[in-house]
Amino acid sequence: MPRSNTNIPVRDDGLQINDDRRFQNRFWIAERVAWITFGLIILAALAGLTGNGGPLAQGHRAADGVSVSYPAIARWRAEDELVIRLPQGAEERVLQFDTRFRHAFDVIAVSPAPVAGEALPDGLRWRFPAGADGPTEVRMAIEPRRPGRVAYTLRVPPGDGIDLWTLVLP
Amino acid sequence: MESVLRATAVFVMLLIVLRLAGRRTMSEMTPFDFVLLLIIAETTQQALLSDDPSITNFLVVMIVLFTLDVVLSYVKRLAPFIDRVLDGVPTILVVDSEPDLEAMRKARVGIDDVLTAARQTHGLARLDQIRFAILESDGKLSIIPR
Numbered sequence: 001m002p003r004s005n006t007n008i009p010v011r012d013d014g015l016q017i018n019d020d021r022r023f024q025n026r027f028w029i030a031e032r033v034a035w036i037t038f039g040l041i042i043l044a045a046l047a048g049l050t051g052n053g054g055p056l057a058q059g060h061r062a063a064d065g066v067s068v069s070y071p072a073i074a075r076w077r078a079e080d081e082l083v084i085r086l087p088q089g090a091e092e093r094v095l096q097f098d099t100r101f102r103h104a105f106d107v108i109a110v111s112p113a114p115v116a117g118e119a120l121p122d123g124l125r126w127r128f129p130a131g132a133d134g135p136t137e138v139r140m141a142i143e144p145r146r147p148g149r150v151a152y153t154l155r156v157p158p159g160d161g162i163d164l165w166t167l168v169l170p
Numbered sequence: 171m172e173s174v175l176r177a178t179a180v181f182v183m184l185l186i187v188l189r190l191a192g193r194r195t196m197s198e199m200t201p202f203d204f205v206l207l208l209i210i211a212e213t214t215q216q217a218l219l220s221d222d223p224s225i226t227n228f229l230v231v232m233i234v235l236f237t238l239d240v241v242l243s244y245v246k247r248l249a250p251f252i253d254r255v256l257d258g259v260p261t262i263l264v265v266d267s268e269p270d271l272e273a274m275r276k277a278r279v280g281i282d283d284v285l286t287a288a289r290q291t292h293g294l295a296r297l298d299q300i301r302f303a304i305l306e307s308d309g310k311l312s313i314i315p316r
Binding site for chain 1: 179187190191192220221254255258259260261262265266273276277302304314
């Protein structure tokens with residue numbers, strides 16, 4: 001859209017121009033501040049604060065011999081991994097997440113394949129074989145369904161629930 | 171709804187980052203800048219369309235982008251300050267063959283750039299043949315000979 005040219009001043013040296021050095025100086029400062037911010041964002045991304053890997057993107061919790069590595073910071077619709085380490089045992093292993101998990105994530109894959117996977121009124125449950133065939137580590141590929149903070153609980157019977165949360169970035 | 175929000179967010183973020191990255195980045199097209207442009211175009215496309223390659227999505231995103239552009243042109247016309255923030259103002263780099271070194275340093279323009287523009291646009295051989303050199307708000311160098 002063409003600008004109005006009626007108010008464009010003519011300088012003493014004859015140049016008619018709409019320059020504004022005061023504004024430009026302030027903008028140059030803003031530019032430099034922005035570059036520093038860009039650098040900080042890159043450092044934050046390397047640290048994992050923007051999800052998709054990095055030390056701070058991953059959370060760790062442990063209780064009753066079960067340890068969980070979960071995405072503390074994830075990205076909306078981007079696949080992430082949840083790793084559950086189980087103690088050796090003779091009994092059947094069961095992993096159970098509450099409904100908040102079911103509403104917040106799509107489970108893309110579970111490895112190794114469970115004997116059974118069930119949707120329950122109060123969540124999701126996977127069963128794994130007992131004894132020497134039973135896994136000591138279960139990896140789940142999950143994908144957040146919506147941005148925001150999601151709190152959920154993993155239960156590995158007979159243990160108590162392990163409270164987890166994930167911040168899903170848009 | 172998500173397409174509209176997504177396109178608006180991507181448009182605004184691109185506008186802010188490109189503006190704050192500095193206008194020189196947009197004007198001097200080196201091979202590296204060309205690669206940068208290709209990568210930005212590719213990542214922008216993914217952020218805009220997400221995992222929905224439908225024509226409906228493309229249509230909505232395209233209409234949102236063009237509408238934002240039209241709205242922004244009116245906003246800039248009605249509010250000169252926003253116009254200056256978004257488009258910038260020209261910066262005078264050389265007056266009567268005297269370079270403003272501080273302005274050139276801050277604008278990341280060297281004497282070489284000014285001389286190149288002088289040669290290309292007016293066939294000028296030396297700095298003392300330049301009356302004014304102006305870094306325009308679109309990132310181009312204007313040369314006015316003596």
